[in-house]
Amino acid sequence: MNTSLLIWIILFPLLGGLLNGGFYLYHIKIQKIPELLFAIIGTVFPLLAFVFTLILFLDMNEHGSVYSQHLFMWLDIDKLTIPMQLLGDNLSIFMSLFVTFVGTLIHLYAVAYMKDDEGFGKFFAYFNLFLASMLLLVLADNPIILFIGWEGVGVCSYLLISFYYKTKENVVAGNKAFLVNRVGDLGFLLGVITLFFALNETGISFSSMQENITLASQPLLILSGVLLFIGAMGKSAQIPLYTWLPDAMLGPTPISALIHAATMVTAGVYMVARFHFLYDAIPGVGLFIAYVGAFSALFAAIIATRQTDIKKILAYSTMSQLGYMFIAVGLGLYSSGLFHVFTHAFFKAMLFMGAGGLILAIHHEQDIFELGKQRKKLPIISVTFLIGVIAISGIPPFAGFFSKDAILTGAFSGGHYLIWLIGLFTAFLTAFYMFRLYFILFVAPNEQSKMETHKTPWSIGIPLFVLAIGAVFAGFINLPEVLGGNHNVDTWLAQLNSTPLDLSHAAEYVLIILSIAVAASGIYVAYKRYANYDLSKRETEEGLIYNKFYVDEVYNTIFVKSAQRLSTFFSDVVDNKIIDASLMGLSKGFVAFGRGLTFLQNANVRYYAFYMLIGMSAISYYVYMKLQGV
Amino acid sequence: MTTLLGYGTIAIILFSIGVIGVVARRNIFVMYMSIELMLNAVNLLLVVFSKLHQDMDGQIIAMMIIAIAAAEAAIFLTVMILLFRSKGSLDSDLFIKLKPEINR
Amino acid sequence: MNSILLILPMISVLIGALVLMFMSMYDTFKIRHFITVSVIALVIAVIFSMGNFGDLYSESLFPVILGDRIVFDSYANLFSILLLVGTIFIILVGESYANKKTYLKGEFYSIMLFSLFGMLLLAHANELITAYIAFEIASFSVYIMVGFNSEDGRRVEAMFKYLVLGSFIGVFFLLGTALIYGATGTTNLTEIAEFMQKSQENIALLYIGLTMILFTFLFKIAAFPFQSWVLDVYRGSPVLITAYMASVFKIAIFALFLRLYIQEFSMIHELWEPIFETLTLLTLLIGTWMALNQTVIKSMLAASSIVHTGYLILAFLALGEGGAGSYAIIFYLIAYLLSAIGAFGLVSHIIAQTKVKITYDDFKGLAHERPYLAAMMTIFLLSLAGIPSTIGFMGKFYVFTEAISAGYTLLATLAILATMISIYYYFKLIAMMYFYSSDKEIPLQTFDDKRISTYAIGALGLLTIWGGIGSIVVFFVPIPSIDEILVVTQTAIASLFI
Amino acid sequence: MSADILSFIIFLPAIVAFILMITTKDANTVRNIAFVTTIIIFGLVLKLYLSFDPEAGIQFVTNNVWIEQYGINYYIGVDGFSLTILMLIALLISPAYLLLWEGRTKGYWINMLLVQTGITGALLSLDMVLFYFFWETMLLPIFLIMGMFGTGNKIFSTIKVTVYTIAGSLLMLIAIMYLGTAYYAEFGTWSFAIDSFTQISTLSYDAKLWLFLAFATAFAIKIPLFPFHTWITDTYTNAPTGAVFILSAIMAKLGVYAIVRFLIPIFPEIYSDFSIFFVCIGIFGLIYFGIAALMQNDIKRMFAYASASHLSFITAGVFSLNAYGMSGALYLIIAHAIATGGLFLLIGILHRETGFKTISNLGGIAKQAPIFTVIFAIFLFSNVGLPGTSGFTSELLIIFGLYEFHPVLGYISGLTVLIAASFMLWMFQRAILQDRETDNGKDLPMRDLKIKEILGLIPWVVLIFVMGLYPDYFIDKFEPSVLHYISDILPSGATK
């Protein structure tokens, strides 16, 4: 099999993006182009990428080979050699497979969702670029190339979030996303550099780093591990760098779906998995990651229980699920974590798309209470939404159950009971708030609105349908042994050396039942509370939780406001009042002193003679003294 | 007493008085005459040196200085007339029109 | 070598002066006739001088008649050419000024040539009394030229101040001469130098005499604290004369003093070094302070000439044994000659046509009205400021390099600081010309710029640029290198020791 | 190829300028001829670039006597460093002619041509006096352009910047002369060539330190480094686009170039001993200017700080004593010149069309001028250091270099990733993207770019991406020179 296929996986979406961008500029500047062209370009190229990935996957499945494609030398200075090289191993193909798959579906979905939007072409251009960057990230052979994709993803998300750039909030949200991500990027970059130098500049590709990991001293490894994880925090919205994610919901819904479900946010998880050799060497940091993940999961779940914006609830739930993934990768359960990434992609994308369909049907309303009030008959959406909600709540046999349970079981078996407990409690909360959402949107009694049927376009329906199938059945791919499965994903990702499970079957059963019970109780509580909720009566919009623990405000005060104040201080006080004023003052003083001296120049000839006499006198005195000895 | 130093002292004193006259007096006429006095002091000194070296050069130089002084007198007197015509006085403190204009 | 040839330049200037004097008796002659005659006389003188230009020689002609009072050497030759060329430029640049100011009648050019005669003599003088007389010829002429328009009170006042102070300080020269005579029994420079070499007797007296002469020198070049007259006199004089005093006269003074100093250098340097050091510093300071605060361009240029004096004293410090560094001074003088004549002459050209007192504000918008003049003024100001690609930079470069080479790094640094500040007041004028639109009420006159003055100014501008660029573009345009000047200078200095 | 090609490149603009000065009065003709001249120069430089052999050291040398007395020569040549920047200058100037709208009089274009001569001359000089000659000469046309075509309190700021920069260069002049005399004292002949100065062995450490500081001050003012930066805000605010473009995109870079070209070979010990100091200043400046840029309301003022911030970073890279940092710095010089230069030109157009340059008054540009916005964004993101653009490669290398220099400083320098992004994006949001907040959101009169302007900018946009995606080609041109500096000139042990 020709390995040069790898680059085409990236090139197709990139080409699509460039074509769309060019056509879009043509469209707005010179002549209108029908949306169909954009739609075709925008969907066909990702599809091609998916097909290529699939071909590779199948080939790899058959031969078990690893692809590597050297394109050109990107940079070569001194000992720093960074080739532009792509790596198609099991992990990256696994990732790119579902990235392209979900991506294609979302593109399809977007065709209908963005219909008649003036930025249609632009949207697809960004979207394809996003996909290209994501694929570069996934397929990169070394962290620097990975970083190019990593940042490309960031900038595309920036562009997409501030898609409706005319309103301030959107752009502000975009900026926030970009900047918070940049904090993470900083960590990532420094982490890579630290690692590079910690390994005595022996090489920067993942494989050479893995080989040479023993060269490094433990403190430097820990440092680089933590720094890299900061990168992951930013990208994957973990505490404390999560604040951008809820705000990012201001973009068009497909963006949210893509960014938050399948791709961008999981990049952090992927990256940690990529550096598994590093984290294997420093288990302490892994534990730290797991705890951060656990707390993020809990924290996001708590906040989600009180939100009213449908997309924000989904966003917090994403953050919460990401927390699970980090628990997994932190504890060394890489394959479980990636499996959760995989399943999560299906149901979360589906949930977002459902929410998008809902929002579209009810004229861009996002408040769940309002949505509930103005409800229309949307059979496809309500069914798929229910599937998604069940899947995320962890009810078997839906996909979410298997992946989440694998993580919790893993945590328990590793002896990290606190994490396990937090995970369990979060699962309860997840079930609660997801069903709260569902009940309010679809079940709670609704008097005002007539239930007219709203037709769902086919291009929204098909992706939803496909994803729904995934959400229901994807879990079976990695059925645990105890349930008679054969660990397909774990096997595929064997290169990651995930921590094996060390539990008796009985214990596993107990844990499974326990988690189902917890999820069920969450649903029950939600049912009790919201199944018959009076939609005209909003929930109180106060309190710590509703206001997201005031974290945004605290950040704003600590970082933004103080930076602004510092900026004013620097430019107005230090520059103007101290440096410039002292320089100008010095020169002004000099001139003024000269002006003072002009009184000597009083145009009176006697005085002039007098000055001369003084001068001569002084010189004579000097000469006299000097000639004393002669 | 009629030694070199004696004559020298006289010359120095005359010279000093001349200098002081230029510096201290406001009357332009007196100022000019002080300069003449200074020239005379120099002449005296030259003649003394001429005698010292038994060399005529000093005297010749002194004579030339007298001639130069005469030329100087011509110009000086003309200037004084011009000055007197413009202000009606020979007070040097009055001629301060050329005070520099300062950018304040 | 034809010895008559050597003396001819001076003779032709003197004859020119006399011819002009007689011409001035008749009213039929116009200003242009006077200009023509004087320029012809000067050009003839230049041609005669050029005959020996660049040769190394030192001759004492007709010892019976001239009695070794003046000496003809390459040094004097070089300075003669500078003085002659400078005067030619002054006359040509001042053409439009002279045409407008009707009081500059015929005698004016006669007197100017007399003064030039005095200055040429000064460059050749080898004896203190001859030097003094030459000095007085030049000074008297300048006094008269300053007060030429005796109806104008300010001219008379300027003349009076210059006269009083000049005579006052002149007596010190005579006193010094007397003391030197007392010490050595001679006033001949060569003999004094010989005396110094062989005898330590009466050496203190000699030193003191030389110090008295130094006072006069410091006064004439306007070093601190002898600088006060400069602002008043320069401002009170017709701007043409200001140019003359600032450039040509200054060179003549240096011609004499440099000769004196180089010959007596080894002995007197040690004594004078601290004086020069202090004076450099103070002159630079006071000049800078004065220049910063002037509003009238003439005063500003006058004050800045004090700063230039500071650089020249610095160059004196760095002279070195046998006058090794003296070409720095001479080159600087040439640079200053060109730029100062240019700057003052241009001001005169403008004054001639606008009848304003020429403050900074009067220059507003000049670049829009008369771009050519503004460009030329910019060149001269840049040269004065010592910006590269003008001769002023080269001059400064040599002076500072020699100063550093002689070990006066700190002083050179201070001088550079003064240069830095000078940028401000020079560039302010450029800014006035280019950055403001004219705020004059008078409708835009069409000036006649196709006249001798403007061509002369153009020639000066070209010379200024050439001096700064030299042979740098030699592979495009074959022009003589400015190295030539340095070679000639060295020859000149060498001729002092023959 | 004739050895005098460099001289031709240097003096062609000046000669054309002089011919134009006396022949024609029509501004458009002057502009067109000037443009053609720059294109010719670009062609020549391109030819030079392609035929340049990176391994061969200094090439195309011309060494003619200028002032024999002082051993001052017309000594020019090109090596990897200067070639890269020469290419940059040629590449920047011609397209800029298409975008500079201010030049309605012939003086403007003549001055632009003269600036080019000054800049190229300074870049290629290998004799210190010659360098100084061009270094000062290039300031005058800028002075005139700034004063004549500027806005606001232009005269004050023009004189301020002139005095400021000349003050610095005069200090350098003193140092040059001191070195010359030291050489004379040691070898008995005068010479001001750089290679002569490197042989001087008689100077004491203290003297060298002072000289180094004199040079460094001159360059620091030009760059500008903290605390010599106060001229930039006034200047960038009031100066016309062309002047700001030249100042920020080219002249500031020459300051950095001069550090590499002169300070490293002449004072290697001082350079390595005091590098920590300069790296700290650079990093401090990076953060300081970055933060100061945040709250600027005047867009040009903001870019003044932004530019200073980047240049401080570049300086830090230059002093990092290793190949990564130095190559990165050189690369960032190019990247930043293109990006910032482009941004300034675009802001110039924005200012002209809308009449505003304060961020609070701007807004809603994106919807009216999409192509403008796209290109603006590309430059912006290159400035921010987005991977895939030229900015990233260079910043990455500098951070590598600084890390190797000292890990802690490397970490701090990483903040560049964050700082630039914060103020750039905030500005972009308020000034370009979102609707106006003043005047009831009334649209500003803004046109989109014209075809010729787009044509002018396209090469830069392409270059930004090419340099970002395939940097090795460009770096190969100057890497041997960098390695030569690192391994041959610096004392062993300096690079740890």
Next chain:
Amino acid sequence: MIDIFFILFAILAIGGAITMITAEEPMYATLGLLISILSVGGFFALLNASFLFMVQIIVYAGAVLTLFLFLLMFLNIKKEDLPHEPKKYMLITLGAVLMIPINMLIFKALSTLPNIDMVLVESDFGTIKALGMQLYTEWLLPFELISVLLLVALIGVIVLAKQKSKKEIKQ
């Protein structure tokens, strides 16, 4: 005898000079100067410079100072037109103080010379013939130059004065 003359001349010279710088009226000052100059002439006589003595009396005292007096009368300065000089003596004192270093210096210079007695001797030293011989040989050039100087002064005076007369005609 000579000593007596010396003392007399000294007293007269210095007294005259002091009168000159202190006198309010220019007329007295001129007379003071005249006395001083005559006394200097006397010194010349004591120093064997007989020709110079003559020149001093005839040219200086006779011609120049008469010119001064003539001028004074011509200008006819009234008493109230004279500058009021309240700080005159203070300034004179100040000037005297400032002169101290210069005087000390010159005195020191003189003291290095052999302090010989300047007795009057009978010889042709200082006579017209001896002087003339040197003047027209060795000092010919300076002597001729002085004529140029006088010519310049002459032209100058004419020029300056002529202007004035023209102005008067206009009036």
